[in-house]
Amino acid sequence: MQKWKRVRSQMILDRRWCRVRRDTVALPNGEIVDDFFINIRPDVALVFPVTADRQIVFVRQYRHGVGEILTELPAGAFDPAVETPASAAARELTEETGYVAESLIPLATLHDNPVKDTNSVHLFLAENVRLQQETRPDITEDIQVLLIPLAEVMDAIARGEIRVAGTVAAIFLGLQHLGCSTQKPGF
Numbered sequence: 001m002q003k004w005k006r007v008r009s010q011m012i013l014d015r016r017w018c019r020v021r022r023d024t025v026a027l028p029n030g031e032i033v034d035d036f037f038i039n040i041r042p043d044v045a046l047v048f049p050v051t052a053d054r055q056i057v058f059v060r061q062y063r064h065g066v067g068e069i070l071t072e073l074p075a076g077a078f079d080p081a082v083e084t085p086a087s088a089a090a091r092e093l094t095e096e097t098g099y100v101a102e103s104l105i106p107l108a109t110l111h112d113n114p115v116k117d118t119n120s121v122h123l124f125l126a127e128n129v130r131l132q133q134e135t136r137p138d139i140t141e142d143i144q145v146l147l148i149p150l151a152e153v154m155d156a157i158a159r160g161e162i163r164v165a166g167t168v169a170a171i172f173l174g175l176q177h178l179g180c181s182t183q184k185p186g187f
Contacts, residue, residue, distance in 0.1 A: 002028040012037075041119040045088035046075035046166050048107070048174035049099055049129040055147040056171075057097050057129060058162075062142060071146060071156070072164040073171070074099075075121075085109075085122035093126060095136045097145045101126035107173040112166060123170040125177055150180065 005026040013020040019040040025033050049057040060071050074096040078088035086104050094100055107123040137143050148156060153171055156162045162171070 004028070007032070037116065039113075039117045041117050042077040043080050043085065043088075043119050044075055044077055044112075044121045044166070045085050045092055045124065046073055046121055046170050047089045047093045047101070047104070047124050047126050048073055048170045049093055049097070049101065049126040050150065050174070050178070051099075051130070051147070052128045054150040056150055056153055057093075057099050058146045058148055059096050060144040060146055070164055071162050072167040075166065077119075086124065089122065089124045089126075093129070094133065095138075096141070096143055098131050098133045098135045099126075099129040100132040101129050103127070105177065107170060107177060110166070110169060121166050123166070123173060125170075125174045150175075150178075 006023050007026055008024040010022045011019070012022045021038045021040055023036045023038055025036050027033065051057065057074065058071050059074055060069055062069050074093045076088065076092035076096070078085070078091075083091075086106070089104055090101055103126070105125040105127070107125055110121045110123065111117070112119070112121050135143060135145065153162070153175070157168060157171065162168065
């Protein structure tokens, strides 16, 4: 297997909320594709926060791309040249929920959409989180903080109440790290 060779790149959109690059690539079979579009996206830090009494801290917020209010884990974009994934995870947890983590355990670094996106998603487990301050959402965020008992999280996924890919991946990895079963009848 061989990598594609980038022949030419042109930034076609460079805005705060959207950056798109048009690549011309030579495929290993010699074919040229002159309009392969790449979304240049920042890395994301995502946290699976567990309270001392085994509640998971979620956020509910409107997501314009799908036009729905979704339940997901606290997460946010960051620039790896400025901030580490762990510091971004801690910051996002506190900004979005007001909860603070004593420590963060790396679970995985994933690629959400490697066909078209450049970023990585860094997943963390935060145990014994505690509410410490008011939330500090950014201008695009209208967030509701929601606690779901650890024992009910898999049922919420099965019912379709939790369906954001990165959140589901972090839940499965977090439950595995905690030694909890992810098996549900019919799942």
